[in-house]
Amino acid sequence: MQNFEYANPTTLNDALGLLGSAWGEADVLAGGTDLLSLMKEYIHSPKRVVNIKNIKELGGISKVGSGLRIGATVTLDELSSNAMVKQMYPSLAQAAMEVSSPQLRNMGTVGGDLCQRPRCWYFRGGSGLLGQDESGKSLVATGENKYHAIFGSGPAWFVSASSFGPALIALGAKVTLQSASGKREIPVSEFFVSPKSNGEREIALKPNEILTQIVIPAAGKNANYEVRHREAVDWPLTAAAVNLTMAGNVVKSATVVMGHVAATPWRASQAEQMLTGKTINVELADKAGEAAVANATPLSGNSYKVQLAKVAVKRAILRAAGIAI
Protein backbone atom coordinates (compact mmCIF):
# COMPACT_ATOMS: atom_id res chain seq x y z
CA MET A 1 0.00 0.00 0.00
CA GLN A 2 1.32 3.42 -0.91
CA ASN A 3 1.26 5.82 1.99
CA PHE A 4 -1.30 8.64 2.02
CA GLU A 5 -2.40 11.53 4.12
CA TYR A 6 -5.49 10.86 6.16
CA ALA A 7 -8.42 13.12 6.90
CA ASN A 8 -11.22 12.48 9.33
CA PRO A 9 -13.77 15.26 8.75
CA THR A 10 -16.98 15.48 10.76
CA THR A 11 -18.97 17.60 8.32
CA LEU A 12 -19.92 16.88 4.74
CA ASN A 13 -18.65 20.29 3.62
CA ASP A 14 -15.20 19.65 5.06
CA ALA A 15 -15.12 16.22 3.41
CA LEU A 16 -16.14 17.60 0.00
CA GLY A 17 -13.44 20.26 0.27
CA LEU A 18 -10.83 17.53 0.70
CA LEU A 19 -11.66 15.61 -2.49
CA GLY A 20 -9.70 16.01 -5.72
CA SER A 21 -10.71 16.83 -9.27
CA ALA A 22 -9.17 13.66 -10.76
CA TRP A 23 -9.14 10.04 -9.66
CA GLY A 24 -5.99 9.19 -7.74
CA GLU A 25 -5.92 12.42 -5.77
CA ALA A 26 -8.27 11.40 -2.97
CA ASP A 27 -10.33 8.31 -2.14
CA VAL A 28 -13.32 8.18 0.16
CA LEU A 29 -13.02 5.64 2.99
CA ALA A 30 -16.20 4.11 4.39
CA GLY A 31 -16.04 0.56 5.82
CA GLY A 32 -12.77 -0.09 4.02
CA THR A 33 -13.67 -3.67 3.10
CA ASP A 34 -12.90 -2.97 -0.55
CA LEU A 35 -10.74 0.15 -0.44
CA LEU A 36 -7.98 -1.35 1.72
CA SER A 37 -7.65 -4.33 -0.61
CA LEU A 38 -7.57 -2.03 -3.65
CA MET A 39 -4.77 -0.03 -2.06
CA LYS A 40 -2.82 -3.13 -1.01
CA GLU A 41 -2.95 -4.32 -4.64
CA TYR A 42 -1.91 -0.86 -5.93
CA ILE A 43 -5.11 -0.70 -7.98
CA HIS A 44 -5.86 2.48 -6.04
CA SER A 45 -2.96 4.58 -4.74
CA PRO A 46 -4.65 7.78 -3.59
CA LYS A 47 -2.55 10.62 -2.24
CA ARG A 48 -5.23 11.27 0.36
CA VAL A 49 -7.87 9.17 2.10
CA VAL A 50 -10.96 10.88 3.45
CA ASN A 51 -12.81 8.93 6.13
CA ILE A 52 -16.54 9.70 5.93
CA LYS A 53 -17.75 7.51 8.80
CA ASN A 54 -17.70 10.30 11.35
CA ILE A 55 -20.00 12.57 9.35
CA LYS A 56 -23.33 12.31 11.14
CA GLU A 57 -25.49 13.52 8.25
CA LEU A 58 -24.33 10.57 6.11
CA GLY A 59 -25.82 8.01 8.51
CA GLY A 60 -29.27 6.96 9.59
CA ILE A 61 -32.39 5.45 8.09
CA SER A 62 -35.54 7.60 8.08
CA LYS A 63 -38.99 7.87 6.53
CA VAL A 64 -39.45 10.31 3.66
CA GLY A 65 -43.03 10.47 2.41
CA SER A 66 -44.10 6.88 1.87
CA GLY A 67 -40.53 5.73 1.28
CA LEU A 68 -37.18 5.62 3.06
CA ARG A 69 -33.94 7.57 3.04
CA ILE A 70 -30.87 5.48 3.73
CA GLY A 71 -27.64 7.30 4.58
CA ALA A 72 -24.53 6.24 2.69
CA THR A 73 -22.63 5.09 5.78
CA VAL A 74 -25.41 2.85 7.11
CA THR A 75 -23.78 -0.56 7.56
CA LEU A 76 -25.13 -3.74 6.03
CA ASP A 77 -25.80 -4.93 9.58
CA GLU A 78 -27.86 -1.83 10.41
CA LEU A 79 -29.74 -2.18 7.13
CA SER A 80 -30.59 -5.86 7.49
CA SER A 81 -31.76 -5.45 11.08
CA ASN A 82 -33.86 -2.31 10.51
CA ALA A 83 -37.57 -3.03 11.04
CA MET A 84 -38.77 -0.55 8.36
CA VAL A 85 -36.37 -1.96 5.77
CA LYS A 86 -37.40 -5.53 6.54
CA GLN A 87 -41.05 -4.65 6.27
CA MET A 88 -41.00 -2.35 3.22
CA TYR A 89 -38.03 -3.68 1.26
CA PRO A 90 -37.44 -7.35 2.04
CA SER A 91 -35.38 -7.56 -1.17
CA LEU A 92 -32.81 -5.18 0.35
CA ALA A 93 -32.74 -6.92 3.72
CA GLN A 94 -32.28 -10.24 1.92
CA ALA A 95 -29.45 -8.87 -0.22
CA ALA A 96 -27.71 -7.52 2.88
CA MET A 97 -28.10 -10.78 4.82
CA GLU A 98 -26.68 -12.76 1.93
CA VAL A 99 -23.39 -10.90 2.23
CA SER A 100 -22.85 -13.78 4.53
CA SER A 101 -19.99 -12.69 6.73
CA PRO A 102 -21.00 -10.99 9.98
CA GLN A 103 -17.69 -9.09 9.95
CA LEU A 104 -18.33 -7.70 6.46
CA ARG A 105 -21.87 -6.72 7.44
CA ASN A 106 -20.54 -4.95 10.53
CA MET A 107 -17.99 -3.00 8.48
CA GLY A 108 -19.39 -2.59 4.97
CA THR A 109 -21.69 0.32 4.15
CA VAL A 110 -24.48 0.76 1.64
CA GLY A 111 -22.64 3.57 -0.17
CA GLY A 112 -19.48 1.46 -0.31
CA ASP A 113 -21.45 -1.45 -1.67
CA LEU A 114 -22.66 0.64 -4.61
CA CYS A 115 -19.21 2.16 -5.21
CA GLN A 116 -17.12 -1.03 -4.80
CA ARG A 117 -14.91 -1.86 -7.77
CA PRO A 118 -15.43 -4.96 -9.95
CA ARG A 119 -13.93 -8.25 -8.79
CA CYS A 120 -12.80 -9.25 -12.31
CA TRP A 121 -9.45 -10.96 -11.79
CA TYR A 122 -7.87 -9.15 -14.75
CA PHE A 123 -8.83 -5.80 -13.25
CA ARG A 124 -7.65 -6.83 -9.79
CA GLY A 125 -4.47 -8.21 -11.35
CA GLY A 126 -3.57 -4.84 -12.83
CA SER A 127 -4.80 -5.23 -16.43
CA GLY A 128 -7.25 -2.37 -16.25
CA LEU A 129 -11.00 -2.17 -16.04
CA LEU A 130 -11.44 -3.72 -19.48
CA GLY A 131 -8.94 -6.50 -18.78
CA GLN A 132 -6.72 -6.03 -21.81
CA ASP A 133 -3.13 -6.88 -22.66
CA GLU A 134 -0.63 -4.32 -24.01
CA SER A 135 -2.00 -4.64 -27.54
CA GLY A 136 -5.53 -3.97 -26.38
CA LYS A 137 -6.68 -7.57 -26.78
CA SER A 138 -9.34 -8.66 -24.29
CA LEU A 139 -7.87 -11.09 -21.78
CA VAL A 140 -11.41 -11.93 -20.72
CA ALA A 141 -12.45 -13.14 -24.17
CA THR A 142 -9.35 -15.31 -24.62
CA GLY A 143 -8.70 -16.37 -21.03
CA GLU A 144 -10.55 -17.60 -17.95
CA ASN A 145 -13.99 -16.03 -17.87
CA LYS A 146 -16.22 -18.25 -15.83
CA TYR A 147 -17.33 -15.45 -13.51
CA HIS A 148 -17.70 -12.83 -16.23
CA ALA A 149 -20.62 -11.31 -18.13
CA ILE A 150 -23.28 -13.22 -20.05
CA PHE A 151 -24.98 -10.05 -21.33
CA GLY A 152 -23.78 -6.91 -23.07
CA SER A 153 -21.74 -6.02 -26.10
CA GLY A 154 -18.45 -5.17 -24.38
CA PRO A 155 -15.82 -3.93 -24.25
CA ALA A 156 -16.34 -4.35 -20.48
CA TRP A 157 -16.89 -7.98 -19.51
CA PHE A 158 -16.58 -7.76 -15.73
CA VAL A 159 -19.78 -8.08 -13.74
CA SER A 160 -21.10 -5.35 -11.47
CA ALA A 161 -20.27 -6.62 -7.98
CA SER A 162 -22.90 -4.81 -5.95
CA SER A 163 -25.58 -6.94 -4.29
CA PHE A 164 -27.72 -3.84 -3.75
CA GLY A 165 -27.61 -2.56 -7.33
CA PRO A 166 -30.29 -4.89 -8.75
CA ALA A 167 -32.56 -4.59 -5.71
CA LEU A 168 -32.38 -0.78 -5.64
CA ILE A 169 -33.04 -0.50 -9.38
CA ALA A 170 -36.03 -2.83 -9.09
CA LEU A 171 -37.34 -0.60 -6.28
CA GLY A 172 -36.92 2.57 -8.38
CA ALA A 173 -34.42 4.09 -5.92
CA LYS A 174 -32.33 7.22 -6.47
CA VAL A 175 -28.89 8.16 -5.19
CA THR A 176 -27.72 11.63 -4.28
CA LEU A 177 -24.22 12.58 -5.46
CA GLN A 178 -22.84 15.70 -3.87
CA SER A 179 -19.79 17.83 -4.65
CA ALA A 180 -18.56 21.12 -3.23
CA SER A 181 -20.48 22.91 -5.99
CA GLY A 182 -23.83 21.22 -5.59
CA LYS A 183 -25.74 17.96 -5.67
CA ARG A 184 -27.55 15.84 -8.21
CA GLU A 185 -30.03 13.03 -7.72
CA ILE A 186 -30.03 10.22 -10.29
CA PRO A 187 -31.86 6.89 -10.54
CA VAL A 188 -29.69 3.97 -9.43
CA SER A 189 -30.26 2.55 -12.93
CA GLU A 190 -28.18 5.46 -14.29
CA PHE A 191 -25.55 5.20 -11.57
CA PHE A 192 -24.11 2.01 -13.08
CA VAL A 193 -22.48 2.43 -16.48
CA SER A 194 -20.61 0.12 -18.81
CA PRO A 195 -17.21 1.77 -19.42
CA LYS A 196 -15.90 2.02 -22.96
CA SER A 197 -12.29 2.74 -22.01
CA ASN A 198 -9.91 1.97 -19.15
CA GLY A 199 -9.97 5.61 -18.05
CA GLU A 200 -13.70 5.56 -17.32
CA ARG A 201 -15.45 4.26 -14.22
CA GLU A 202 -18.24 1.74 -13.93
CA ILE A 203 -20.30 4.19 -11.89
CA ALA A 204 -21.48 7.75 -12.56
CA LEU A 205 -19.70 9.09 -9.46
CA LYS A 206 -17.15 11.84 -10.15
CA PRO A 207 -13.86 12.12 -8.25
CA ASN A 208 -15.07 15.23 -6.40
CA GLU A 209 -18.37 13.67 -5.33
CA ILE A 210 -19.63 11.71 -2.34
CA LEU A 211 -22.63 9.44 -2.56
CA THR A 212 -24.59 10.83 0.37
CA GLN A 213 -27.88 8.94 0.45
CA ILE A 214 -30.28 6.58 -1.24
CA VAL A 215 -33.97 7.41 -1.43
CA ILE A 216 -36.41 4.59 -2.11
CA PRO A 217 -40.08 5.16 -2.95
CA ALA A 218 -42.91 3.01 -1.63
CA ALA A 219 -42.63 -0.44 -3.19
CA GLY A 220 -44.78 -3.35 -4.23
CA LYS A 221 -44.07 -6.97 -3.37
CA ASN A 222 -40.33 -7.29 -3.64
CA ALA A 223 -37.72 -9.99 -3.23
CA ASN A 224 -34.15 -10.88 -4.04
CA TYR A 225 -32.71 -14.28 -4.89
CA GLU A 226 -29.03 -15.14 -5.21
CA VAL A 227 -27.23 -18.23 -6.45
CA ARG A 228 -23.90 -18.68 -4.68
CA HIS A 229 -21.06 -21.12 -5.07
CA ARG A 230 -20.47 -21.09 -1.34
CA GLU A 231 -22.36 -19.31 1.38
CA ALA A 232 -19.43 -17.64 3.08
CA VAL A 233 -17.17 -14.72 2.13
CA ASP A 234 -17.89 -14.67 -1.59
CA TRP A 235 -19.99 -12.84 -4.19
CA PRO A 236 -23.08 -14.32 -5.87
CA LEU A 237 -22.73 -16.09 -9.23
CA THR A 238 -26.04 -14.64 -10.31
CA ALA A 239 -28.85 -12.78 -8.59
CA ALA A 240 -32.26 -11.38 -9.40
CA ALA A 241 -34.40 -8.72 -7.77
CA VAL A 242 -38.11 -8.32 -8.42
CA ASN A 243 -40.66 -5.64 -7.54
CA LEU A 244 -44.32 -6.38 -8.32
CA THR A 245 -47.09 -3.79 -8.18
CA MET A 246 -50.26 -5.78 -7.70
CA ALA A 247 -53.96 -5.19 -8.29
CA GLY A 248 -55.41 -7.97 -6.20
CA ASN A 249 -53.93 -11.16 -7.57
CA VAL A 250 -52.92 -9.62 -10.85
CA VAL A 251 -49.54 -8.05 -11.60
CA LYS A 252 -50.10 -4.44 -12.66
CA SER A 253 -46.45 -3.82 -13.36
CA ALA A 254 -43.20 -5.64 -12.71
CA THR A 255 -39.53 -4.74 -12.51
CA VAL A 256 -37.05 -7.58 -12.86
CA VAL A 257 -33.32 -6.89 -12.60
CA MET A 258 -30.53 -9.46 -12.80
CA GLY A 259 -27.23 -9.10 -10.98
CA HIS A 260 -23.71 -10.39 -11.68
CA VAL A 261 -24.53 -11.07 -15.32
CA ALA A 262 -23.19 -7.88 -16.96
CA ALA A 263 -21.06 -4.81 -16.33
CA THR A 264 -24.16 -3.17 -14.88
CA PRO A 265 -27.24 -4.65 -13.22
CA TRP A 266 -29.31 -5.97 -16.14
CA ARG A 267 -32.98 -5.21 -16.63
CA ALA A 268 -35.03 -8.19 -17.90
CA SER A 269 -37.80 -6.37 -19.74
CA GLN A 270 -39.02 -9.48 -21.59
CA ALA A 271 -39.67 -11.11 -18.23
CA GLU A 272 -41.41 -7.99 -16.98
CA GLN A 273 -43.76 -7.96 -19.97
CA MET A 274 -44.53 -11.62 -19.50
CA LEU A 275 -45.66 -11.02 -15.90
CA THR A 276 -47.77 -7.94 -16.56
CA GLY A 277 -51.52 -8.52 -16.35
CA LYS A 278 -51.11 -12.09 -15.08
CA THR A 279 -51.42 -14.01 -11.85
CA ILE A 280 -48.12 -15.47 -10.68
CA ASN A 281 -47.72 -19.22 -10.52
CA VAL A 282 -44.75 -21.56 -10.85
CA GLU A 283 -45.24 -22.08 -14.58
CA LEU A 284 -45.38 -18.35 -15.33
CA ALA A 285 -42.31 -17.67 -13.17
CA ASP A 286 -40.44 -20.39 -15.05
CA LYS A 287 -41.40 -18.85 -18.40
CA ALA A 288 -40.35 -15.41 -17.21
CA GLY A 289 -36.98 -16.87 -16.20
CA GLU A 290 -36.58 -18.29 -19.67
CA ALA A 291 -37.53 -14.98 -21.28
CA ALA A 292 -35.03 -13.13 -19.06
CA VAL A 293 -32.08 -15.09 -20.45
CA ALA A 294 -33.30 -15.59 -24.02
CA ASN A 295 -30.82 -13.02 -25.37
CA ALA A 296 -27.85 -14.05 -23.24
CA THR A 297 -24.48 -14.12 -25.01
CA PRO A 298 -22.20 -16.15 -22.73
CA LEU A 299 -18.42 -16.22 -23.15
CA SER A 300 -16.33 -19.35 -23.71
CA GLY A 301 -16.44 -20.51 -20.09
CA ASN A 302 -19.64 -19.25 -18.50
CA SER A 303 -22.70 -20.59 -20.28
CA TYR A 304 -23.53 -22.34 -16.99
CA LYS A 305 -24.47 -18.90 -15.67
CA VAL A 306 -27.38 -18.65 -18.12
CA GLN A 307 -29.19 -21.45 -16.32
CA LEU A 308 -28.35 -19.94 -12.91
CA ALA A 309 -29.68 -16.53 -13.98
CA LYS A 310 -32.87 -18.12 -15.25
CA VAL A 311 -33.42 -19.91 -11.95
CA ALA A 312 -32.60 -16.76 -9.95
CA VAL A 313 -35.28 -14.82 -11.86
CA LYS A 314 -37.84 -17.57 -11.42
CA ARG A 315 -37.21 -17.90 -7.70
CA ALA A 316 -37.11 -14.14 -7.06
CA ILE A 317 -40.54 -13.85 -8.71
CA LEU A 318 -41.96 -16.68 -6.63
CA ARG A 319 -40.41 -15.29 -3.48
CA ALA A 320 -41.90 -11.84 -4.17
CA ALA A 321 -45.32 -13.39 -4.77
CA GLY A 322 -45.05 -15.38 -1.54
CA ILE A 323 -45.11 -18.75 -3.30
CA ALA A 324 -42.88 -21.49 -1.83
CA ILE A 325 -39.77 -22.01 -3.96
Added chain:
Amino acid sequence: MSSIKDKEKQTKPAVSRRGFLGGASVGGGLLATSLAVQEADAQAAGKLSGLGEVAITLNINGKPTNLAVEPRVTLLDALRHKLDLTGAKRVCDRGTCGACTIMVNGKTVYGCSVLAIDAVGKQIATIESLGGPGKLHPVSAAFVKHDAQQCGYCTPGFVMAAKAFLDKNPNPTREQVQKGLSGNICRCGTYVGMREAVLEASRSMRNA
Protein backbone atom coordinates in the same frame (compact mmCIF):
# COMPACT_ATOMS: atom_id res chain seq x y z
CA MET B 1 -0.69 -1.92 -18.89
CA SER B 2 1.91 -2.36 -16.17
CA SER B 3 1.62 -5.40 -13.94
CA ILE B 4 1.45 -5.37 -10.16
CA LYS B 5 5.07 -6.56 -10.07
CA ASP B 6 6.16 -3.47 -12.01
CA LYS B 7 4.25 -1.31 -9.62
CA GLU B 8 5.83 -3.05 -6.64
CA LYS B 9 9.20 -2.24 -8.19
CA GLN B 10 8.25 1.38 -8.71
CA THR B 11 7.15 1.77 -5.16
CA LYS B 12 9.90 -0.36 -3.59
CA PRO B 13 12.20 2.54 -2.71
CA ALA B 14 9.39 4.31 -0.94
CA VAL B 15 7.77 1.33 0.73
CA SER B 16 10.36 -1.19 1.81
CA ARG B 17 8.99 -4.07 3.79
CA ARG B 18 11.67 -3.70 6.43
CA GLY B 19 10.97 -0.02 6.84
CA PHE B 20 7.30 -0.81 7.07
CA LEU B 21 7.73 -3.54 9.69
CA GLY B 22 10.14 -1.50 11.73
CA GLY B 23 7.79 1.44 11.64
CA ALA B 24 10.45 3.68 10.10
CA SER B 25 9.16 6.50 7.97
CA VAL B 26 9.12 6.30 4.19
CA GLY B 27 12.09 7.07 1.95
CA GLY B 28 13.20 10.63 1.30
CA GLY B 29 11.89 11.59 -2.14
CA LEU B 30 8.25 10.72 -1.71
CA LEU B 31 8.09 12.15 1.75
CA ALA B 32 9.61 15.49 0.79
CA THR B 33 7.34 16.22 -2.17
CA SER B 34 4.17 14.96 -0.53
CA LEU B 35 4.84 16.83 2.66
CA ALA B 36 4.85 20.07 0.72
CA VAL B 37 1.47 19.16 -0.77
CA GLN B 38 0.26 18.12 2.64
CA GLU B 39 1.28 21.35 4.27
CA ALA B 40 -0.54 23.49 1.74
CA ASP B 41 -3.66 21.36 1.99
CA ALA B 42 -3.49 21.15 5.74
CA GLN B 43 -3.68 24.89 5.90
CA ALA B 44 -6.77 24.82 3.71
CA ALA B 45 -8.59 22.03 5.48
CA GLY B 46 -7.35 22.19 9.02
CA LYS B 47 -7.01 18.50 9.80
CA LEU B 48 -4.72 16.16 7.91
CA SER B 49 -2.54 13.39 9.31
CA GLY B 50 0.54 11.78 7.77
CA LEU B 51 2.31 10.92 5.52
CA GLY B 52 4.76 10.26 8.30
CA GLU B 53 4.01 8.55 11.57
CA VAL B 54 1.18 9.97 13.60
CA ALA B 55 0.99 9.62 17.38
CA ILE B 56 -2.30 8.00 18.32
CA THR B 57 -3.91 6.44 21.38
CA LEU B 58 -5.89 3.25 20.96
CA ASN B 59 -8.07 1.75 23.65
CA ILE B 60 -7.08 -1.92 23.52
CA ASN B 61 -8.55 -4.47 25.89
CA GLY B 62 -9.61 -1.71 28.25
CA LYS B 63 -6.22 0.03 28.31
CA PRO B 64 -5.29 3.29 26.55
CA THR B 65 -2.19 2.48 24.50
CA ASN B 66 0.06 5.04 22.84
CA LEU B 67 1.74 4.29 19.55
CA ALA B 68 2.85 5.95 16.33
CA VAL B 69 1.65 4.74 12.93
CA GLU B 70 1.66 5.90 9.36
CA PRO B 71 -1.93 6.34 8.10
CA ARG B 72 -1.60 3.26 5.88
CA VAL B 73 -0.95 0.84 8.77
CA THR B 74 -3.83 -1.53 9.40
CA LEU B 75 -5.12 -2.12 12.89
CA LEU B 76 -4.01 -5.75 12.56
CA ASP B 77 -0.43 -4.80 11.69
CA ALA B 78 -0.35 -2.20 14.46
CA LEU B 79 -1.44 -4.83 17.00
CA ARG B 80 0.99 -7.45 15.75
CA HIS B 81 4.05 -5.42 14.82
CA LYS B 82 3.85 -2.47 17.16
CA LEU B 83 2.20 -3.87 20.26
CA ASP B 84 3.17 -7.56 20.21
CA LEU B 85 -0.48 -8.58 20.37
CA THR B 86 0.00 -11.47 17.95
CA GLY B 87 -3.18 -13.40 18.72
CA ALA B 88 -5.05 -12.04 15.71
CA LYS B 89 -3.45 -13.64 12.65
CA ARG B 90 -2.62 -12.21 9.24
CA VAL B 91 -3.58 -14.80 6.64
CA CYS B 92 -5.25 -13.36 3.53
CA ASP B 93 -4.87 -9.67 4.50
CA ARG B 94 -7.86 -9.01 2.18
CA GLY B 95 -10.97 -9.49 4.32
CA THR B 96 -11.70 -12.97 3.05
CA CYS B 97 -10.70 -15.41 5.80
CA GLY B 98 -11.46 -14.13 9.30
CA ALA B 99 -8.12 -15.04 10.93
CA CYS B 100 -7.69 -11.40 11.98
CA THR B 101 -11.12 -11.13 13.63
CA ILE B 102 -11.18 -8.69 16.55
CA MET B 103 -13.92 -6.61 18.12
CA VAL B 104 -14.37 -2.89 17.68
CA ASN B 105 -17.10 -1.25 19.74
CA GLY B 106 -18.59 -4.66 20.50
CA LYS B 107 -18.76 -5.84 16.89
CA THR B 108 -16.51 -8.25 15.06
CA VAL B 109 -14.41 -6.79 12.27
CA TYR B 110 -11.50 -7.89 10.12
CA GLY B 111 -8.47 -6.17 11.63
CA CYS B 112 -6.69 -6.37 8.27
CA SER B 113 -9.35 -4.15 6.70
CA VAL B 114 -9.41 -1.34 9.28
CA LEU B 115 -6.81 1.41 9.44
CA ALA B 116 -5.28 1.76 12.91
CA ILE B 117 -5.79 5.52 12.73
CA ASP B 118 -9.50 4.92 12.05
CA ALA B 119 -9.81 3.01 15.33
CA VAL B 120 -8.92 5.97 17.53
CA GLY B 121 -11.61 6.57 20.14
CA LYS B 122 -13.08 3.09 19.82
CA GLN B 123 -13.05 0.11 22.19
CA ILE B 124 -10.84 -2.59 20.69
CA ALA B 125 -10.92 -6.13 22.08
CA THR B 126 -8.50 -8.81 20.92
CA ILE B 127 -8.28 -12.52 21.68
CA GLU B 128 -5.76 -11.60 24.41
CA SER B 129 -8.68 -10.17 26.43
CA LEU B 130 -10.37 -13.55 26.71
CA GLY B 131 -8.15 -14.92 29.50
CA GLY B 132 -5.14 -17.20 29.18
CA PRO B 133 -3.75 -20.52 30.33
CA GLY B 134 -5.32 -21.53 33.61
CA LYS B 135 -8.38 -19.33 33.15
CA LEU B 136 -9.67 -20.02 29.67
CA HIS B 137 -12.83 -18.36 28.39
CA PRO B 138 -15.63 -20.96 28.02
CA VAL B 139 -15.38 -20.69 24.22
CA SER B 140 -11.62 -21.34 24.25
CA ALA B 141 -12.07 -24.20 26.72
CA ALA B 142 -14.73 -25.80 24.51
CA PHE B 143 -12.43 -25.48 21.47
CA VAL B 144 -9.74 -27.42 23.38
CA LYS B 145 -12.17 -30.06 24.54
CA HIS B 146 -13.67 -30.67 21.08
CA ASP B 147 -10.37 -30.69 19.22
CA ALA B 148 -11.67 -27.73 17.24
CA GLN B 149 -8.32 -26.91 15.67
CA GLN B 150 -5.52 -28.56 13.79
CA CYS B 151 -2.80 -26.07 12.79
CA GLY B 152 -4.57 -23.51 14.96
CA TYR B 153 -3.97 -20.57 12.68
CA CYS B 154 -7.63 -19.78 12.24
CA THR B 155 -8.48 -20.43 15.89
CA PRO B 156 -8.11 -16.97 17.50
CA GLY B 157 -10.35 -15.49 14.79
CA PHE B 158 -12.91 -18.24 15.17
CA VAL B 159 -12.96 -17.91 18.95
CA MET B 160 -13.58 -14.15 18.69
CA ALA B 161 -16.29 -14.69 16.08
CA ALA B 162 -17.88 -17.40 18.23
CA LYS B 163 -17.78 -15.27 21.37
CA ALA B 164 -19.42 -12.32 19.59
CA PHE B 165 -21.99 -14.66 18.06
CA LEU B 166 -22.88 -16.18 21.45
CA ASP B 167 -23.15 -12.74 23.06
CA LYS B 168 -25.95 -12.03 20.55
CA ASN B 169 -27.38 -15.55 20.31
CA PRO B 170 -26.99 -17.24 23.71
CA ASN B 171 -29.02 -20.32 22.75
CA PRO B 172 -28.35 -21.07 19.08
CA THR B 173 -29.20 -24.05 16.90
CA ARG B 174 -26.45 -25.86 15.02
CA GLU B 175 -27.65 -24.17 11.80
CA GLN B 176 -27.43 -20.74 13.37
CA VAL B 177 -23.90 -21.51 14.56
CA GLN B 178 -22.95 -22.45 11.03
CA LYS B 179 -24.34 -19.19 9.59
CA GLY B 180 -23.01 -17.14 12.49
CA LEU B 181 -19.43 -18.28 11.83
CA SER B 182 -19.64 -17.79 8.07
CA GLY B 183 -17.11 -14.96 8.16
CA ASN B 184 -14.26 -17.31 9.06
CA ILE B 185 -12.52 -20.02 7.11
CA CYS B 186 -10.53 -23.01 8.37
CA ARG B 187 -8.21 -24.56 5.81
CA CYS B 188 -7.72 -27.64 7.99
CA GLY B 189 -11.47 -28.22 7.88
CA THR B 190 -12.17 -28.47 11.59
CA TYR B 191 -15.72 -27.14 11.23
CA VAL B 192 -17.45 -30.14 12.82
CA GLY B 193 -15.47 -29.83 16.05
CA MET B 194 -15.88 -26.08 16.05
CA ARG B 195 -19.65 -26.19 15.77
CA GLU B 196 -19.73 -28.74 18.59
CA ALA B 197 -17.49 -26.48 20.68
CA VAL B 198 -19.68 -23.42 20.15
CA LEU B 199 -22.81 -25.37 21.13
CA GLU B 200 -21.07 -26.63 24.26
CA ALA B 201 -19.83 -23.13 25.10
CA SER B 202 -23.37 -21.82 24.73
CA ARG B 203 -24.55 -24.38 27.29
CA SER B 204 -21.75 -23.71 29.74
CA MET B 205 -22.12 -19.93 29.43
CA ARG B 206 -25.86 -20.13 30.06
CA ASN B 207 -25.34 -22.34 33.09
CA ALA B 208 -22.54 -20.20 34.51
